[in-house]
Amino acid sequence: MEIFRKFDGLAGDIERAQPQVNLWRKFVYCTSLSGTILGSVDHMKQEDFDKVISPISVAHFSQYKLVDLLLKKLDDVGFQTCFPDELGGSSAQDLLLENKILMGHECSSIQLTDDGILVGASFNNGGRMQERKLHCGLLLGADGARSKVRELAGISMKGERDLQKLVSVHFVSRDLGKYLSSERPGMLFFIFNPDAIGVLVAHDLEHGEFVLQVPFYPPQQMFEDFSAKVCEQIIVKLVGWEPADIQVLDIKQWAMHAEVAEKYVGCDNRVILVGDAAHRFPPAGGFGMNTGVQDAHNLAWKLCLLLNGIADPSIIQTYESERKPVAIFNTELSLENFKAAMSIPATLGLDPTIANSVHRVINSSLGSIIPRNLQKVVLEGLFSIGRTQVSDYILSENNPLGSLRLARLRSILDEGKSLQLQFPAEDLGFRYEKGALVAEDCADTTYQAEKQKHSKRSSGEYIPSAKPFMYLCVSRGRDDFLQGMFSTLDLVSGDKVEFVIIIAPLKESYKLARAMLRITDEFELSAKVCVMWPQGSGGEGVKGSMSELAPWTNYVDVEEIPRASANSWWEMCQNLGH
Ligand SMILES: Cc1cc2nc3c(=O)[nH]c(=O)nc-3n(C[C@H](O)[C@H](O)[C@H](O)COP(=O)(O)OP(=O)(O)OC[C@H]3O[C@@H](n4cnc5c(N)ncnc54)[C@H](O)[C@@H]3O)c2cc1C
Missing domain, CATH: 3.40.30 (Glutaredoxin)
Structure with missing residues (x-):
């Protein structure tokens, strides 16, 4: 948000457009959206409102709405978006000169030339795929976690892969929004019951806009199994009653990784990776896009110096030496946050590592013996038995096991050991040990020790x-x-x-x-x-x-x-x- 303050008042636009803070300051743990609340954590402190650490507070704003605001800002400074059918006969070079943002184009090939890089951008022309060639000085790969640019540049990722597969369901229901606004407002709802498990992100309670995250286990459970109808049924199981106006807008799958690119800059300094193309974290703690925005902020002034002939091309390497350590740190922190988030289901008897082990055993032992639909029945049967751990019978103060688990859950929440929303120490407390402005021999050798000290989930205050x-x-x-x-x-x-x-x-x-x-x-x-x-x-x-x-x-x-x-x-x- 501090970076967006500099972008022609973008931070102010976000603050005005985001939902009221009282509607999203809490994370809620419950058996259904209308069932027992197992615990909740308020993540805003008085000092966030007093602006003690920063002149601007954390915000809650959907990414697609942010993209719209960014495009509007770009339009204000003379860039226009255009789709393949609007381009007419313009040649590739004209397009660049005209400050156009080409929508509906995918980078599909790259080729180094003597003075730059020839980029193939494919697009759908009335049902037929075509490729437009663009001659560029530099190619910034800001094309997300499955970056094609990264793949074409031959840059590999390092870290942990495929931690979990999830289905993401974007839906609206004003009835549900109204109910939660008045009964139990919050941003994240972690829901555990014998029929379903999921994490609901309440993007905008006033307009009833949500995204539900549900884990799934291929090949027994396939993404294709999650039709709009099936997703609606899962939503109803998690809500605990049937909102009449659920409208599923979009269903996507994604895989959770904890990886950082081996290099941020490749192909003779011609290809530069930014954002998720350079690093992909578990979305626990809100570091993904924030780290990407900081990457872009770091790279922008260096590109400006380079393109204006003030700096040498080697300045681009300092983008990597400054930003990559931050991404490595944030990857580890996000992994720890993810584990902290998983400590809640584990405490309730729903240890996700057991689910993963069951899945692995089925894959290795039954994989080649019984047909896939039977494997699915076995897997879902075992998961359903597992979910009885969160039935009213077990998860009750009257049941010794349930009462012990509930007490443990409360202490995790009270001690701040569950997933947190704010990380001022990590958001603001990083320092570029070596890079564009700190000569290597002046680098502070105590930094490593300092880093260890403030290392992961020390969280808390920014000093x-x-x-x-x-x-x-x-x-x-x-x-x-x-x-x-x-x-x-x-x-x-x-x-x-x-x-x-x-x-x-x-x-x-x-x-x-x-x-x-x-x-x-x-x-x-x-x-x-x-x-x-x-x-x-x-x-x-x-x-x-x-x-x-x-x-x-x-x-x-x-x-x-x-x-x-x-x-x-x-x-x-x-x-x-x-
Ligand atoms: C469930 C979930 C919750 C999250 N919550 C948060 C949060 O609260 N805070 C936070 O900071 N981060 C969060 N993140 C992470 C955040 O969404 C990502 O870090 C962020 O979207 C990365 O932005 P990006 O621009 O690098 O990539 P993307 O947002 O993936 O954008 C990439 C763009 O490139 C385009 N593209 C893809 N391939 C090509 C190609 N070949 N050629 C041209 N264009 C291409 C795509 O269409 C897309 O427009 C969350 C992620 C998930 C999954």
């Missing part, structure tokens, strides 16, 4: 650090230049490449800032000085910076907003001795 290239803290503007609260990201220009130095209002620091301004002037680069004052340091600041930095005027005075629970930036600077 600001004064170390170079870390997200710093939230500040308040002190003059007309910046108003209100903002983060260090807000200091950097959104429409040009700009270097920012953050200094304390001290003689030595002003000297350093003047040296930087002289160099950036010499190289005709855009730069800005941010003078960070301690909170409540009075009104002398504006004059102080003015006289110290004259004749330059490209500086801004800001005041730190220290947090009660963490050191202030000033204290950290003093601890570091500068």
Whole structure:
């Protein structure tokens, strides 16, 4: 969301369009949407509303709606989407010059040439597949988890594959939305009952829009088995009553992996992977798209420098050296989050690892002996016996086993060991150990130790650090230049490449800032000085910076907003001795 603040107010558009926070702040664990609530966790704290860590809060917004907003923003800056039948006789080169976004085209081939890369984009022309050749300088593979670009570039993935297969059912029901809004609002509903198990994502309760995730086990259970009718029946079993207006919009299958591409950049620096094409995580903790957006943000300024002839092509390699470690870390964290999410069914006697083992045994022992439909009967019979663990009879305070399991579940939820929604320490606390701006020999060797410490599921608070290239803290503007609260990201220009130095209002620091301004002037680069004052340091600041930095005027005075629970930036600077 901080990155989207820079994109012509996109973050504000999302905040206005998303559902009210009270409708999505909770994760609910229940036997059905109208049955017993086994537990629930509220994931918003007062400091999220007070904007202590960041000037903008976490948001809940469907990805397809975000894509619409992004396309609108691109349209505003002169890009237009067009479909194959709208392209007429334009040649490939004309298309590029016209700033068009080609919809309905799939990258299907690549070929390196002396001065670039020839990309084949196939499209359906009235029922006949055709390929358009586009000559490009660079090809960005932002084509998702099953990236064709990655495959064509011969880049392999490393990590754990096929952790689970799921069917994803996008449906609407205003009746269900209305019921949940008034009875038990929440974002994620983990539902366990003897007839069905599933995770329901409530995208928009007001408009009754949902996506249901149901695990399935091929080849005994096939994706094709999940017709709209079957999906509707599963929904009714999970709801506990029959909403009259269920409308299934889309049914998709997907596989969960925990993998990162071996390389982010390939084919002589001509192919660059971004987003899920470069990494695919279990969707536990909301790291997938967020990591992809950060990739794009990291790559954009480097491409800008490269294409404007300011930087050498080697700058593209720093995209990989900066972003890949973050993806590896987030993959491990998402895996741990996934395991934390699975600890709930395991506690209730529905251990998913047992389901996987049963499936494996059936595959290996019955696979070649009995027909597949019989295997399906055996598998579903065993699963159905397994699901009796969450029957009212067993899962009851009157049943010693049930009461023990319910107590364990409550302690997992109370101790914060279940799946969490927010990860400020991990979202903000990463640092590029080596890359575009930190020379390798200056890399902080303590970082590994630090990384281990804050490693996976330590979660919790983000502790600001004064170390170079870390997200710093939230500040308040002190003059007309910046108003209100903002983060260090807000200091950097959104429409040009700009270097920012953050200094304390001290003689030595002003000297350093003047040296930087002289160099950036010499190289005709855009730069800005941010003078960070301690909170409540009075009104002398504006004059102080003015006289110290004259004749330059490209500086801004800001005041730190220290947090009660963490050191202030000033204290950290003093601890570091500068
Ligand atoms: C159930 C679930 C819940 C999730 N929840 C969250 C969450 O809460 N927060 C979060 O941050 N992330 C979440 N994610 C992850 C998130 O959806 C992905 O990380 C994100 O969609 C990746 O974006 P992308 O643009 O890299 O890829 P995609 O969204 O997959 O987009 C790829 C695009 O490339 C196109 N394409 C495919 N092949 C080609 C080709 N050959 N040529 C041209 N174009 C092609 C596709 O049509 C598509 O438009 C979730 C994922 C799942 C499955």
